[in-house]
Amino acid sequence: MNDAAVGRIDWNDPSIEKIRRDMLRFAQLQLRDAGAAEDMVQEALFSAMKYEASFAGRSALKTWMFSILRNKIVDHIRKSSREIAGADLVDGSAEDGDDFDALFDQRGHWNPEDRPPTWADPESSLSQQQFWDVFDACLDRLPPKTSRVFMMREFLDLDTDEICTELGISTSNCWVILHRARAGLRLCLDRDWFGREDTPC
């Protein structure tokens, strides 16, 4: 399917349905609104069909369709940002306190048992389905507002200035939230994936 000739995509191919399901999952993760997610995927599919001639075949079909979906979601967020509004999110800056403080001593150095170990061959994890299941579970475990900022930054590739503007939070607040999100994900992956040899389930 990925090497389909330019402009000759078979939209009835079963692989399209699989991509559609993955797109839906991605959209639901970004929007946390099943109806809106369904709409975004539908719109992205229509766009893809309409502009299939512009699919140059340089990237995988799935990557191309995901980039269309991402643009639709970004547009949607830009349009609806007034509804999300700041107050909700500003609260979010304190939603889980600073629980990473516990990893450090009073002088701000790692506690010996909390020092990040070297991860064994992280690259190969990226091609394992089980890794992505753990990754999803770790994402789900982030506090919702923290996760929202993180996904706007990393999955929708918005810069922090735009995120601040859209959500009505300060830039430094945004950096703090992103730091917390990354530190939380790192800790979760460390415990549930990379450290799994120590604690077999």
Added chain:
Amino acid sequence: MLSCKEVNRLCSEEQDRNLSLTERINLRMHLAMCKACTNFRVQMQFLRAATRRYREGRRGPAGD
């Protein structure tokens, strides 16, 4: 000398903004001596690589 906690913050923020020259020098000095923070930084970069794959729909075997 930066603490590990401050270095953690910079390792995240360098993905969102350009660090100042002073910050970069202090970061480099700390990392040269601290394996734990070096690991932390590598893991921050790994997260970025993972989310990039995720958003391109390339999860799982053979980048699919």
